[in-house]
Amino acid sequence: MSLVISTALAALVAQSAVAEEHVVKMLNRGEAGAMVFEPAFIDAEVGDTVRFVPTDRGHNAETVEGMVPDGAEMVVGGMNEEVVIEVTEEGVYGIRCKPHYGMGMVAVIAAGEPVNLEEASEVRAPGRAASTFEELLSRTAKTEG
Numbered sequence: 001m002s003l004v005i006s007t008a009l010a011a012l013v014a015q016s017a018v019a020e021e022h023v024v025k026m027l028n029r030g031e032a033g034a035m036v037f038e039p040a041f042i043d044a045e046v047g048d049t050v051r052f053v054p055t056d057r058g059h060n061a062e063t064v065e066g067m068v069p070d071g072a073e074m075v076v077g078g079m080n081e082e083v084v085i086e087v088t089e090e091g092v093y094g095i096r097c098k099p100h101y102g103m104g105m106v107a108v109i110a111a112g113e114p115v116n117l118e119e120a121s122e123v124r125a126p127g128r129a130a131s132t133f134e135e136l137l138s139r140t141a142k143t144e145g
Contacts, residue, residue: 019047024107026052026059026097035100037061037107041136044087044111052083052095059097059105061085066123067094067133069116085109091116092140094123094133104128108136 022042030036042050052061061083062076069091077083085093090112097105106129117140125133 018045019049020045022048022050022109024050024052024061025055026061026105028056028058033104035059035097035103035105037095037097037105040107040132041139042107042109044109046087046090046111048087048111050085050087050109052077052085054080054082058099060099061095061107062098064094064096064106064123064125067092067116067120069093069111087111090114092120092137094120096125096129101125101129102127104132106132106136108133108140110140114140 022044024042025038027036027038028034030038032040037052044050057080060077060079060081063074065074068074069089072089072093075083075085087109092114093109095107095109104127106125117137121137124130
């Protein structure tokens with residue numbers, strides 16, 4: 001086996017060994033109130049996965065247009081279905097429950113350098129989602145420096 005292939009395989013094994021899976025519950029009621037993701041702020045690394053579990057029925061998890069780093073895939077989960085988001089790029093990922101978006105059922109995944117924070121902050125969200133995203137994105141800015 002060539003040195004290049006050996007090095008690539010070693011790096012792949014090392015990355016998968018340190019990758020973490022974060023679990024987020026989709027809840028009708030949680031510590032932060034009604035219709036929430038818990039936790040709503042996920043501090044992740046590139047290579048991690050975030051699993052959204054429909055603990056209570058009537059929810060989905062999907063990425064928000066304009067709140068995903070360049071190169072990352074948009075994800076749309078079905079109602080009452082578990083959704084796994086692979087963190088493939090550095091930046092912030094905005095997540096919503098489509099039926100409860102206006103009620104503020106949103107989450108933010110922050111991975112590495114928040115390269116798309118400015119663009120994500122400019123996305124207009126309805127109702128309580130706007131203030132919840134503002135608060136969650138401010139946590140991202142604080143972890144940056």
